[in-house]
Amino acid sequence: xxxxxxxxxxxxxxxxxxxxxxxxxxxxxxxxxxxxxxxxxxxxxxxxxxxxxxxxxxxxxxxxxxxxxxxxxxxxxxxxxxxxxxxxxxxxxxxxxxxxxxxxxxxxxxxxxxxxxxxxxxxxxxxxxxxxxxxxxxxxxxxxxxxxxxxxxxxxxxxxxxxxxxxxxxxxxxxxxxxxxxxxxxxxxxxxxxxxxxxxxxxxxxxxxxxxxxxxxxxxxxxxxxxxxxxxxxxxxxxxxxxxxxxxxxxxxxxxxxxxxxxxxxxxxxxxxxxxxxxxxxxxxxxxxxxxxxxxxxxxxxxxxxxxxxxxxxxxxxxxxxxxxxxxxxxxxxxxxxxxxxxxxxxxxxxxxxxxxxxxxxxxxxxxxxxxxxxxxxxxxxxxxxxxxxxxxxxxxxxxxxxxxxxxxxxxxxxxxxxxxxxxxxxxxxxxxxxxxxxxxxxxxxxxxxxxxxxxxxx
Amino acid sequence: xxxxxxxxxxxxxxxxxxxxxxxxxxxxxxxxxxxxxxxxxxxxxxxxxxxxxxxxxxxxxxxxxxxxxxxxxxxxxxxxxxxxxxxxxxxxxxxxxxxxxxxxxxxxxxxxxxxxxxxxxxxxxxxxxxxxxxxxxxxxxxxxxxxxxxxxxxxxxxxxxxxxxxxxxxxxxxxxxxxxxxxxxxxxxxxxxxxxxxxxxxxxxxxxxxxxxxxxxxxxxxxxxxxxxxxxxxxxxxxxxxxxxxxxxxxxxxxxxxxxxxxxxxxxxxxxxxxxxxxxxxxxxxxxxxxxxxxxxxxxxxxxxxxxxxxxxxxxxxxxxxxxxxxxxxxxxxxxxxxx
Numbered sequence: 001x002x003x004x005x006x007x008x009x010x011x012x013x014x015x016x017x018x019x020x021x022x023x024x025x026x027x028x029x030x031x032x033x034x035x036x037x038x039x040x041x042x043x044x045x046x047x048x049x050x051x052x053x054x055x056x057x058x059x060x061x062x063x064x065x066x067x068x069x070x071x072x073x074x075x076x077x078x079x080x081x082x083x084x085x086x087x088x089x090x091x092x093x094x095x096x097x098x099x100x101x102x103x104x105x106x107x108x109x110x111x112x113x114x115x116x117x118x119x120x121x122x123x124x125x126x127x128x129x130x131x132x133x134x135x136x137x138x139x140x141x142x143x144x145x146x147x148x149x150x151x152x153x154x155x156x157x158x159x160x161x162x163x164x165x166x167x168x169x170x171x172x173x174x175x176x177x178x179x180x181x182x183x184x185x186x187x188x189x190x191x192x193x194x195x196x197x198x199x200x201x202x203x204x205x206x207x208x209x210x211x212x213x214x215x216x217x218x219x220x221x222x223x224x225x226x227x228x229x230x231x232x233x234x235x236x237x238x239x240x241x242x243x244x245x246x247x248x249x250x251x252x253x254x255x256x257x258x259x260x261x262x263x264x265x266x267x268x269x270x271x272x273x274x275x276x277x278x279x280x281x282x283x284x285x286x287x288x289x290x291x292x293x294x295x296x297x298x299x300x301x302x303x304x305x306x307x308x309x310x311x312x313x314x315x316x317x318x319x320x321x322x323x324x325x326x327x328x329x330x331x332x333x334x335x336x337x338x339x340x341x342x343x344x345x346x347x348x349x350x351x352x353x354x355x356x357x358x359x360x361x362x363x364x365x366x367x368x369x370x371x372x373x374x375x376x377x378x379x380x381x382x383x384x385x386x387x388x389x390x391x392x393x394x395x396x397x398x399x400x401x402x403x404x405x406x407x408x409x410x411x412x413x414x415x416x417x418x419x420x421x422x423x424x425x426x427x428x429x430x431x432x433x434x435x436x437x438x439x440x441x442x443x444x445x446x447x448x449x450x451x452x453x454x455x456x457x458x459x
Numbered sequence: 460x461x462x463x464x465x466x467x468x469x470x471x472x473x474x475x476x477x478x479x480x481x482x483x484x485x486x487x488x489x490x491x492x493x494x495x496x497x498x499x500x501x502x503x504x505x506x507x508x509x510x511x512x513x514x515x516x517x518x519x520x521x522x523x524x525x526x527x528x529x530x531x532x533x534x535x536x537x538x539x540x541x542x543x544x545x546x547x548x549x550x551x552x553x554x555x556x557x558x559x560x561x562x563x564x565x566x567x568x569x570x571x572x573x574x575x576x577x578x579x580x581x582x583x584x585x586x587x588x589x590x591x592x593x594x595x596x597x598x599x600x601x602x603x604x605x606x607x608x609x610x611x612x613x614x615x616x617x618x619x620x621x622x623x624x625x626x627x628x629x630x631x632x633x634x635x636x637x638x639x640x641x642x643x644x645x646x647x648x649x650x651x652x653x654x655x656x657x658x659x660x661x662x663x664x665x666x667x668x669x670x671x672x673x674x675x676x677x678x679x680x681x682x683x684x685x686x687x688x689x690x691x692x693x694x695x696x697x698x699x700x701x702x703x704x705x706x707x708x709x710x711x712x713x714x715x716x717x718x719x720x721x722x723x724x725x726x727x728x729x730x731x732x733x734x735x736x737x738x739x740x741x742x743x744x745x746x747x748x749x750x751x752x753x754x755x756x757x758x759x760x761x762x763x764x765x766x767x768x769x770x771x772x773x774x775x776x777x778x779x780x781x782x783x784x785x786x787x788x789x790x791x792x793x794x795x796x797x798x799x
Binding site: 230231232261262263264265267283286287290296297300301302303304305306307308309310311 | 541543544545546547549550551553554733734736737739741742745769772773775776777
């Protein structure tokens, strides 16, 4: 009888399938704290037809399938919790179309953030996409599918809000097109059809394998600038954010709070980036932002950090490099964070909880919040760095993360791209009808339970 | 401790009130200036405390050397009229505090003090600074910047500490009597400001312009005149050492550049606007930046020359966008020496 490896090799070619211990070891983990879970096979398909063939094989053999982009989710969502096959999508990295006028890009699911950023800069300098503050090798698809956010999220919402359509291989092996591309050759919107894209957003790969997607692009202006607002009373921050977002001028608004360097400790910094096609327009926009917080400036209760132009460049980097620096603060390559989606009015409590947890677990921390939409919500992040070579340090970070998840849920937030234990905490709190509906959807789409099993499951 | 050498009787009897009538940012006729001066003397509320841009110019304008600016800062602090928002001031205080990690070291002459600008160490090079040692960092920061934040208390606390560290850690340790101040701020702090606050300075601060003149004389055979017109952005702290502005003329003459006649130069120099952004006065900062650059261009300058690194950080990109070449005085001298 032909082995599964041989069958996979027949689909993708022998060079792109492995069951060797080295690959299984490397694909067992991500840079977060979740313990390794080894897959039985790693396979790198080249096209949608190969993905569909692999899915059909897995269905026949009832082998778990775990789709993976760059493997940078940090919360272990691409670990093979019940063994099986990891589908590494990196070979499917083509940028298929950029529609300049309709401002969208159609890409394969393995295309990275950095690839699209470079492609647009070179070929479409008037366009950009919303970059997350992840390493540039992070995939566009992965970030959209986890409801990521980025440098245009104040202006345009979650990255899943910027999705125009999907091509997805269903657990049955069928290939479905969702969004305008289901009817039209153009990938311009999810409206006005029934929106089935939601069946694949936030599901952690438990409902199908996305192979193509179209995302919205936005104008890249000639000039950009940043203001950093500094406050020292966390209870004032929701109002400050309400005012700044109300101006609807910025592209990105991100708060950051960190104990190092020492000058940052105890302050709430709010980075506000904005852009324009002329210097005059840039100043006009800056003045509108300043006007939005005028009462704070006049009372001198808070204000903008003086930043000479050369010092702004660091803060205008996309993706931001500071978090990557923090990620290696303890050396040993360990970094994870709880990103909590929550209402902006929870900011003071979220901040205080972060300080309390970091102190309780003596964890190296960095806190922050990216504002989504016009203060509609925020992705508040609690980042903990740890030394992977130090078991006690890893455990300390794990405990801090779990305590953070508990605190987030208690204050009405929801852990984002939740790792397995956090998913269980969320499910325990979830409206039973929603949970039931989720289970029905999964049972309908994936009756053999092959899609990333172990995620979004009660037991 | 360290009382300000300010004599209210001198101000009482002053008829010209140059400190206010010559101010480029607050506009007073003589009558109003006298009224505001009296309010300052009575330590009453006055718009001067809120509107002062902290440009130091009145220290230069005062015909009596009575330190009117330092007295304004004294009152700003006393009456809690801090120019910048409280968190900004608090953050700067932490940012610039001594780190306590300085180690005594024997250094060679000339000792060049780069103050809080260690990133400028690349400018200390070549024959101009042959054999020079540099010191920099928060532990020897001259701390004059607190004048911009209404914080004379920090001047009193931190300036003597920096003087002490410079002396004991480097100068005394190395048997040196003098130190070159790369930045006007340091020179102003260790000469005019220290005297105003009755602080002893056990070494001789050497202004960068004095040092450059000395070296250019020694290297005169290596100088290839640049033959260019330059616009000079005189910094606020040079107001504390106006005599050194003439030394700059000497430098320019020696390296063959023409100091463009600007409306905003010499005693009429206009602030670069950097500090005003900290004061949240962006409109005024924009206006000053625009006027400075238009003035430089109108004067036909090729180079925009700075001695204050902060002025260059503030204006450098903007002047470059307008076609001028931003450069520090010392680097301009290097160009004349390195030119082939």
